[in-house]
Amino acid sequence: MRTNIHTFFVISIILSCLSGFVDVHFITKRDARLDDRKDCPPVEGQPQPPTRVDTTARLQALRTEMLTAEVDVYIIPSEDAHQSEYPPSYDLRRTYISGLSGSAGIAVVTANKAALWTDGRYHLQADDELDCNWILMKDGVEGVPTMTEWIIEQMMNSTRKNVGASPFLLSSSKWKTYEEAFTQEEIMMKSVGANDLIDKIWTSGRPEKPNTPINALPLKFAGRSWQDKIVDLRSEMTKKHAGAFIVTSLDETAWLFNIRANDILYNPFVVSYAIVEMNQISLYLIGASTKLSQVPTDEETTEKLYQHLNTNQDGTCTGKTDLCVKVLEYNQSTLLADITTLAETSQSLKIWVTISCNQAIYETIPQSQVIQANSKVALIKSMKNSVERDGMQNSHIRDAVALINFMTKLEKEVKEGKKWTEVSAAADLKTYRFDQEYNRGLSFNSISGVGSNGAIIHYSPSNITDKQITTSEMYLLDSGGQYLDGTTDVTRTFHFGTPTEYEKECYTRVLMGHIDLALTKWPRGLYGRDFDAIARKPLWDVGLVYRHGTGHGIGAYLSVHEGPGRISISHSVNPSDEPLDEHMFFSDEPGYYEAGKFGIRLETIVMTEIVETEYHFDGTTMLGFKSITLVPYEPHLINFSMLSQKQIDWLNAYHKRVENEVGPKLSGEPLEWMKARTQTITTTSPASIILPSILLICITSILSLLK
Known part of the structure; x- marks a missing residue:
């Protein structure tokens, strides 16, 4: 019996060792059908994946708002007004309506269907998180229509043919792309203005708007002062014959002014806009008046914000001779009004906006005065000092x-x-x-x-x-x-x-x-x-x-x-x-x-x-x-x-x-x-x-x- 036990263990060890060298595997062919959703449609008595969110009531509420806004289709992107890949929790509108928590995706809702497009990083996750109200469109998989192709197909028999979206949440380049695709089918992109439809229905359990302390990043970490960076930017503006540059991306304002905060989870950003002119700099911050004089919360920061930006404690530049940043309260309407005023000061003034600026900003500037090009701030920032x-x-x-x-x-x-x-x-x-x-x-x-x-x-x-x-x-x-x-x-x-x-x-x-x-x-x-x-x-x-x-x-x-x-x-x-x-x-x-x-x-x-x-x-x-x-x-x-x-x-x-x-x-x-x-x-x-x-x-x- 002792010999048999030894023999058994010896054989087991040998087989275990050999298993490291030999493995038989089968790779199944993946099915790319659009209706290939796990556990959909629901079967009575069969539980749904626990990660799924029931979006039935949310979709019903959105469709009611769509009727009021007179749009047949509504587009909900992942981004915020700054086109952030990772928006603040307050701005996770696409996550709210669809249930997909991943960072990439765009949702489309019609009177009787809902579809979401996402890339390969989230194909499996989306199948686990989207409930059966949603069609999962797997970008990159053969046979999957683009968003515009699908919308056109859904509107074949529609009489109104309006596709709604918030101009603050879509970049101007995407808005233009969609318009061009729809125009030939006599479909219109309709702006809902500042009244995003998700904002109207997301009234319960929504996180607060971000408003965290701002700290100046010391020069020993930044490498260059914000003043030097402004000089570089103005040099690039001169080459473009631009009298103003509008900074909309949050990583760009953080880098340009050497400021950091925690307005977005895992990203040390400040929710902000900036307008850089040849003789003036304006920075728009949430809670500006309070933050300017706050004591730094980071032990490595020694200056208060108003000292760092060389401004007065009220955010004005009165009496300042060196470069000064005028600090204003963050407000979308105020920003658009200031851009309008800027454009009206001189019809020859050219205003530089980036490819990713939102449609609301882009359409505020007269076409004869707009320069749309890649952001030099983004490029310089990426080439580390x-x-x-x-x-x-x-x-x-x-x-x-x-x-x-x-x-x-x-x-x-x-x-x-x-x-x-x-x-x-x-x-x-x-x-x-x-x-x-x-x-x-x-x-x-x-x-x-x-x-x-x-x-x-x-x-x-x-x-x-x-x-x-x-x-x-x-x-x-x-x-x-x-x-x-x-x-x-x-x-x-x-x-x-x-x-x-x-x-x-x-x-x-x-x-x-x-x-x-x-x-x-x-x-x-x-x-x-x-x-x-x-x-x-x-x-x-x-x-x-x-x-x-x-x-x-x-x-x-x-x-x-x-x-x-x-x-x-x-x-x-x-x-x-x-x-x-x-x-x-x-x-x-x-x-x-x-x-x-x-x-x-x-x-x-x-x-x-x-x-x-x-x-x-x-x-x-x-x-x-x-x-x-x-x-x-x-x-x-x-x-x-x-x-x-x-x-x-x-x-x-x-x-x-x-x-x-x-x-x-x-x-x-x-x-x-x-x-x-x-x-x-x-x-x-x-x-x-x-x-x-x-x-x-x-x-x-x-x-x-x-x-």
Whole structure:
């Protein structure tokens, strides 16, 4: 009997070891039908997903308002009046009417239908969160109509043919695009003015308007004074023959005036507008009179706001000889009235607005006086100055320390059998970041996803969906922090047990694309879309695809997603796009996701810099990437035989930087955790790298049982 037990355990161990090498998997073909909604229509007695919001009453109330406003169709975008990707809670109108909590999407409501378009990041999440009142339109999936195509089809037999929308919530460029598509079908875009229909029905449980304290960002973090930035902007205005520039994006006002607040969760922004003229600067703030004299709430800030902006305590510039900012109360009607007055002062005055400014502002300016072009503030902001570059690199080192310290603890305790969940892991990681110097919170809600939840690209863990982290499933962790000297965003994927060969292949192919993009060199003037495919090729080679952009810009103590540059073929060509240039920061984040199974993403922040090449054709300036995130990858998820020598060399060099730059700030178990993942790879032979260690574990286990 003893021999039989030993034999059973020996066979079990051998099979367990072999399972790391052999895995049979099936990839099912995905159905892209528009009516392919999970658990829809509802079946009596069958529960709906717990994350769904019942929107029946809300849609009924909206349709009543649509009748009053005489519109057949109503468009509800995700953005606020500033076209923010992440609006204040008060402005989450599309979330309120649809139930989708993700950051991207546009909702359309007719008299008897409701549809929502969203990109690949939110396809799975939208199916979980939208109730059965909604048709889910998956952008990027073959056969899915565009929003304008669908609206035109719905209005074929309509007599009124009015499509309603708030001009404050749609950018002027989108408004124009919709108008052009509808005009040929004799459909009209109808403005509802300042009376957005969602505002009329969202009367209960709505968050308050944002109104948080404003702190000046010290020069040791900003690198340049707001006065110098105004001089630069006015120089660009002169080149455009513009007498005024209207700043509408919240990250631009925060950067231009070196001010930060917490009006938007995870984004240190101030809800504001600004008008920069050649002889005057106006800044519109909520609670302006109070905030000007408030004592700073950040320990690093020493000046009150009125002192920082060189204005009087009442916001006027009377008696000021140097550059002064006139501070006014934030009000949409006041702003439009001031723009009207500005345009009327001189019919020859040209007013520069950006591509993303809202339709209400755009239509206030006479066509003969408007200049619409990309924002120079956005472009200059994205090309970080030397202080910002140093701060970004320093903050990423501190952030790596926080993540490595946390992961050391998490992996050890999961393997010991202690209970960790997606929610508890995200909460604990937050405390490690908060302990770091200059930390001012998170840069976004951590994406902590186990197994099937990891396949939801922008998954947000909650008590409803929470899963335990185990040794049997993949674990995707996408997180970041806000620091006075930088913003971080890092994703690593883990497996605390024995991954399947298929999981390892997928991880390795994601890593290959990740490395290939990091190695890319290109001539100045190219857009990110020109080489996005480089990161996808290792996956494409075997028929695997991910439905999100490969890289987004990132700010310096600003937004975790920053324009105008991006690395993406997942989006249509945008007139606000700019080429990638020196000193910009981007994410390098390919991934792969299997619905119901697992998600893999590897994200490292990179900085563009001028690089030397062997040849210099026609004096061309070549650019490349320097990795700023310094967190090791997972060796036991890598099939090293798939990597080229060039990829191996990059991985070794990267891990050497982790050792040299992060290592001195680690000690004890976290230092050992890091060193275990940064060992030099000397060969691409899978047998010489992986097999001995696995066989050693197997043999040791067998011998211990046979004693």
